[in-house]
Amino acid sequence: MSAYLARSKRTFGVKAQDNNNNSSENENLLNVNLSIDNEVEYNKRNVVLSPEASLLTMDSISLKNNYFECPICNEEIFGIFQLNNHLDIVHTENQSGNVILSIFRKTQKITEDITGAKTNIKNVQPIINKSHWEKSSIDDKCSYPECKKQLGIRNGKQNCYCCGKLFCDMHTNFSMRLSELAKPDSNSPNWFKVCQSCYTSREGYNNAEGQHKSLTHIFLEARKNNIEKLCLEENLLILRLEKLAKSLSVLHEKKGVSVNQRAIEQSVVQWKEDSSTYQCYRCNSRFGKVRNRRHHCRLCGQLFCNDCLEELPLYRDIKDETTLIGTTKSCNHCKRIVFRQKEMNTKEKLPQEAKLYEQIKFNQSIVDSMLPKYNELLLKLSLKSSGTFSKDSYQEAALYREKLIKNFHQIDLLSKRILKLPANSKYHRTLQTNIAKGSIIFLQNNMITLKMLPEKDEINVINEDIEKTKRIKEINVAMEALNDQYSMLQGYYQDALFNRKFDNAKILEESIQDITLEIEKLKVELEEINF
Amino acid sequence: MSFSGRNDAAASNMKPIQVKLVLLGESAVGKSSIVLRFVNNEYQDNKEPTIGAAFLTQRCKLDDRIIKFEIWDTAGQERFHSLAPMYYRNAQAAVIVYDITKPASLEKAKTWVKELQRQANPNIVIALVGNKIDLANNRAVPYEEAEAYANENELLFFEASAKTGTNIIEVFTELAKKIPYEQILANNKNLNSRPGQNENGRVNLVDQDNNNQENGQCNC
Numbered sequence: 001m002s003a004y005l006a007r008s009k010r011t012f013g014v015k016a017q018d019n020n021n022n023s024s025e026n027e028n029l030l031n032v033n034l035s036i037d038n039e040v041e042y043n044k045r046n047v048v049l050s051p052e053a054s055l056l057t058m059d060s061i062s063l064k065n066n067y068f069e070c071p072i073c074n075e076e077i078f079g080i081f082q083l084n085n086h087l088d089i090v091h092t093e094n095q096s097g098n099v100i101l102s103i104f105r106k107t108q109k110i111t112e113d114i115t116g117a118k119t120n121i122k123n124v125q126p127i128i129n130k131s132h133w134e135k136s137s138i139d140d141k142c143s144y145p146e147c148k149k150q151l152g153i154r155n156g157k158q159n160c161y162c163c164g165k166l167f168c169d170m171h172t173n174f175s176m177r178l179s180e181l182a183k184p185d186s187n188s189p190n191w192f193k194v195c196q197s198c199y200t201s202r203e204g205y206n207n208a209e210g211q212h213k214s215l216t217h218i219f220l221e222a223r224k225n226n227i228e229k230l231c232l233e234e235n236l237l238i239l240r241l242e243k244l245a246k247s248l249s250v251l252h253e254k255k256g257v258s259v260n261q262r263a264i265e266q267s268v269v270q271w272k273e274d275s276s277t278y279q280c281y282r283c284n285s286r287f288g289k290v291r292n293r294r295h296h297c298r299l300c301g302q303l304f305c306n307d308c309l310e311e312l313p314l315y316r317d318i319k320d321e322t323t324l325i326g327t328t329k330s331c332n333h334c335k336r337i338v339f340r341q342k343e344m345n346t347k348e349k350l351p352q353e354a355k356l357y358e359q360i361k362f363n364q365s366i367v368d369s370m371l372p373k374y375n376e377l378l379l380k381l382s383l384k385s386s387g388t389f390s391k392d393s394y395q396e397a398a399l400y401r402e403k404l405i406k407n408f409h410q411i412d413l414l415s416k417r418i419l420k421l422p423a424n425s426k427y428h429r430t431l432q433t434n435i436a437k438g439s440i441i442f443l444q445n446n447m448i449t450l451k452m453l454p455e456k457d458e459i460n461v462i463n464e465d466i467e468k469t470k471r472i473k474e475i476n477v478a479m480e481a482l483n484d485q486y487s488m489l490q491g492y493y494q495d496a497l498f499n500r501k502f503d504n505a506k507i508l509e510e511s512i513q514d515i516t517l518e519i520e521k522l523k524v525e526l527e528e529i530n531f
Numbered sequence: 532m533s534f535s536g537r538n539d540a541a542a543s544n545m546k547p548i549q550v551k552l553v554l555l556g557e558s559a560v561g562k563s564s565i566v567l568r569f570v571n572n573e574y575q576d577n578k579e580p581t582i583g584a585a586f587l588t589q590r591c592k593l594d595d596r597i598i599k600f601e602i603w604d605t606a607g608q609e610r611f612h613s614l615a616p617m618y619y620r621n622a623q624a625a626v627i628v629y630d631i632t633k634p635a636s637l638e639k640a641k642t643w644v645k646e647l648q649r650q651a652n653p654n655i656v657i658a659l660v661g662n663k664i665d666l667a668n669n670r671a672v673p674y675e676e677a678e679a680y681a682n683e684n685e686l687l688f689f690e691a692s693a694k695t696g697t698n699i700i701e702v703f704t705e706l707a708k709k710i711p712y713e714q715i716l717a718n719n720k721n722l723n724s725r726p727g728q729n730e731n732g733r734v735n736l737v738d739q740d741n742n743n744q745e746n747g748q749c750n751c
Contacts, residue, residue, distance in 0.1 A: 474613075485583030485614055489586070508586060511617075
């Protein structure tokens with residue numbers, strides 16, 4: 001087991017770009033900060049990100065797949081290399097560093113105020129090897145491959161402190177910690193101007209994973225303490241168990257002699273006083289006089305309720321299960337501890353066939369419990385007369401069917417795996433084939449008789465039918481009402497004409513037209529439905 | 532408000548404004564009785580249920596306007612429910628009636644209100660009328676409850692009795708006051724580009740003559 005400490009420390013660090021006095025103060029301050037994490041050099045604009053770490057720790061830089069968002073201008077940039085480049089080129093120190101720089105300046109001011117002294121290191125030029133520097137001449141060109149700018153007043157002229165070649169201002173706009181021999185050194189306190197190629201080629205520039213180290217030994221150390229305690233407890237309990245078994249076996253042999261079993265048990269472990277507690281040691285349930293009575297664990301001596309107690313088998317030889325001589329009681333915690341080792345051994349000893357067979361059994365039990373439910377649902381679905389059935393029950397049935405088929409598939413796979421296992425003898429082989437046969441018979445009985453779900457269309461048709469008949473009924477009722485109204489209106493109309501109320505007659509006529517239109521509409525709909 | 536008579540010469544010369552009014556409500560709450568009281572000032576015991584929708588008219592004078600109510604008295608029975616939309620569709624006023632002795636009828640009235648709010652003309656003026664206050668001894672719907680509901684839904688609210696005639700005229704008067712006539716007139720102008728002529732192109736002389744002959748006048 002090994003634990004990795006993934007660390008992604010991003011330092012929007014701050015390194016003043018000009019070589020004036022002020023900046024070297026900042027440098028010193030920063031150096032203190034950065035030297036905390038000396039393992040990898042992190043520079044101001046060198047944002048080292050790991051995808052995982054960024055999710056956890058980065059808030060200013062968000063990660064979308066492989067896209068990074070620049071923390072300063074929010075531009076989306078592909079890949080870490082591009083991001084670093086972007087930060088190097090677009091965000092010069094005066095832009096990006098400002099906020100952080102000002103914070104550092106403030107803190108420095110405060111520290112100065114407190115100490116009342118300014119450090120004078122700023123005046124001391126750090127010593128560095130300059131012997132490899134390229135000599136300056138009149139006709140110099142920037143050594144950066146794609147640049148080739150004429151060096152001079154306009155483009156600037158600067159030796160890279162690292163490789164010594166001459167570059168223009170733009171391509172020496174980077175700083176790195178260098179040792180006195182002008183080699184990259186993250187432990188060095190001094191920052192120097194370097195060219196872009198030196199800067200980007202240094203160790204850790206493209207390190208997207210961050211620093212990691214193994215913490216396994218810490219874990220092991222921590223675990224050791226725990227395990228020791230546990231082993232101690234286990235040994236103690238096993239000792240007690242053996243003692244119990246021994247004394248009980250003695251008791252068995254001397255059948256005639258009446259020896260108090262309780263006295264023997266109490267001699268193994270001090271029993272807790274009944275009056276000492278009112279609650280179960282494990283679940284804190286209250287003891288009563290009649291209900292929930294007290295019981296002593298024979299291994300730890302504490303008081304427990306009936307639910308937290310288990311039967312503890314006693315063997316003459318703890319490794320041999322056939323030598324059972326009796327049972328007593330213990331809390332389930334103690335029992336687990338005592339038999340933990342044994343259980344683990346038996347599990348490992350279990351042959352492959354047995355394990356697979358267990359799984360097959362488990363899957364079969366699932367099928368057995370689900371099949372009746374599924375059939376019931378199918379029956380419901382197939383009953384057309386039961387009115388509209390919801391989509392829910394159809395989906396539920398589909399879900400059941402899916403699960404069933406999954407289980408069948410699983411059983412099939414497991415039985416095939418059993419057949420592939422190596423066999424030691426003829427009988428072993430027979431056993432394997434029989435298990436496989438059994439599962440196949442199970443599949444034949446259940447899977448092949450598994451009914452298909454009614455087609456969705458079929459259901460829709462049924463639903464539609466029901467809706468249709470409903471609608472037809474509605475239409476018939478409406479038609480009847482309309483016809484009644486029609487004859488009523490005809491009567492009113494005749495009356496109005498008779499009484500020479502022609503404006504009323506007009507209104508009634510309109511109404512009659514409305515009604516006839518409505519009747520026509522319904523007739524058309526009825527025909528459509530019947531068609 | 533006064534109902535047009537022979538003496539109102541000036542008023543009778545004006546073209547009456549037609550207002551389509553629809554009565555809705557559960558069966559046997561007294562819709563037809565209310566209309567009968569309003570139109571003929573009569574009352575019949577044990578009236579047989581309406582079939583479909585009955586049509587009646589009544590002229591009223593409000594301020595200097597003549598309003599002609601075209602009343603569609605719909606049947607309350609469930610089987611005629613499908614007819615109702617035809618009549619409330621372009622109605623300007625609706626009277627929703629419930630029976631103060633039957634709480635279920637108020638519930639039905641509430642469903643009618645909802646239906647109208649959803650499907651009828653948005654400018655429709657709705658009055659909620661609790662009928663049968665002559666049976667106040669058997670009252671099952673408190674006045675306050677119905678009033679609160681009416682206020683909540685911005686309905687006119689009355690309790691009335693078709694049997695005794697209490698509050699019947701008031702219902703229609705208040706309705707008439709609330710109707711936005713300008714809109715109706717504007718709509719009518721759009722419909723009949725040549726006023727004074729009916730759709731056959733004839734000058735409508737009948738209306739005025741007819742007006743004098745009308746026997747369904749209100750006596751009050």
